Amino acid sequence: MKSLKKPLAIILIILLAVFSYGCDIAAASYRMGSSGDGVKEIQRRLSDWGYYKGKVDGQFGALTQDAVIAFQRKHRITVDGVVGAQTAEKLGVTPPSGRSGNSGGSNNDKDVYLLAQLCHSEARGEPYEGMVAVGAVVLNRIKSSKFPNTMAKVIYQSGAFSVVDDGQINMAPDSAALRAARDAINGWDPSGGALFFYNPAKTQNKWIRSRPVLITIGTHIFCK
């Protein structure tokens, strides 16, 4: 019996931790009467985005509630004046998790997410413009007559990107990758019109090494 006590205690502690974590999430909705640093952060964001005109004092009062309601209207989320998970995520006060980081659900959003996955898996750790340049390569291919004409067809084209073959593309993109995808879709092209890129330390492919080089960003060489 004695030997069972220790594991039991550990399980109990884990359960308690999980339970209290759950409680934390429940408490993470701020409403009229709430106060503290969390409220302060919400007020600061609302004020930065033009919704809140009052003092950033950490007291959730009528002015804060009005601002939250205006914010919810503008973003077409449930209008209740309470900062729950959905409103908090839009305000950026709790980190977005998984795919919910990019709500809306239009076709455009799917393209943004897929491109962000590619930028993240191919160029994480690269300078920011290097990440955008990877996205720009995809956009340049869509525009080119020599490549397929949609995001998915270009990204999943056979042999086009190694991260598709090894599954790394399925990683969740971080916020920098999501921004890079949007910047590339909006037309910013730091690659100078490149159709290919490679890491010279990782490829022996003669064909790609013979393409005319446009620019080197971080460890990637971008070429025509």
Next chain:
Amino acid sequence: MKRIHKLIAIATAGLLIAGLSVYAIVLHDERNQLKRQVSAIYTRAFEDLLTDVSSLEGKLNKLAVSSGPSQHEMLLVDVWRQAGETEGAISALPVSFSGTEQLTQFVNRAGDYCRALSRKLAFGETLTKGNFDEIKKLADSCRDIYASLDAVWRDGAYPGDTAFLSSVYMETEAQGANIDFANQEFPRLMYDGPFSESTENKRPEGLSGGEVTLEKAARAAAKFLEISSDALSPEGECDGNIPCYNFAAEKDGTRLRIFITKKGGKVLWFMSGHDGGISAVPTDEKYERLSLAAQKFLRDKGYGESAPSYAQFYNGLALINLAPVEKDIVLYPDLIKVWVDIPTETVVGLDANNYLMSHQSRGFDTPELTKEQAREKINGGIKINKTRLALIPLESGAERLCWEFTGSYNGRDYIIYINVKTGVEEDILIILHTNDGTLVM
């Protein structure tokens, strides 16, 4: 006792081997099943391609012999659609870029060419003999392509057989030659469209003067960023569509990057390393202030007056697209992107690529249609809120001066462009109000 132990050991080992064998058989079965499924998908893609190429040829040939503009227009649109299908079938093949590049380009251009011709007809023009000659050539190319694909098909044992698949698709250099069209002559098409040679090889119009030195470019960068030249460090060059010198800098603790064109020493883009997390939309009042900040920035940097077009909000930034305004005409081909940090309302990035590609001194046609005459060309149900003159880029890269009407109909917002000369409705855009800002479709 010892014997029993031995027996148990042998039995266990036997069971283990039997179990592993069963497991291996199951895995092997699963693997074969997956292989069959994958090969079925690829076989289907290949058969689709054969069907698509043959119906593309059929439609082109019909077009070559048909008479009358209405029949032509229908068939041209048909060819364009069929080319799209064919392109889809090619992209589904497990063949990499170098194996499909030629074929994809042929199909894309053939479809694009026919679409350009159908537009020509829609605007009242007629097809020339030259057009028909080219259509005939396109049909002939399709026939040749079909023959090569069909030969591959016949050579390759049985459809769905993995040996067949590897003979056709495996990406070794020798075998890739099976569907290599590199040596085939495809007709060169002279026309204006997004995939045409003239559009794909466009040169910048907005740059004049000779090549500047690295030092001069550095001075231009420093002046633009309002920092001292010492704070800049050269970071190589970009040999892209617009050749540039690249610089890195640090300002107020933030990392900046700026590209200066070699020709004329202009800013191609600059961006600060900023990255916030929030993707919310500001209030209208706040957006007004953000776009005023962007307009002021452009004015201060010598781009003149500009009008905000559409905006996106992400990562704590507003990306505002601004069109320069000249003689009360909004110049959409010269659209400039400006990134504004939402909390501080400061400009953190700029992309002048479109501006440098198309900005030039232009002679504008005097509108033959008045605002009111143009208004009559529009569907009467639309409630118009705003009218102004705008220069818009066409897909072909050409530009048209139009009356721009912004209005709403049935709960949706529209922008309609009426050619000031011909009264033709050149374009209709729908304004989408999404969670991340406004977009045009």
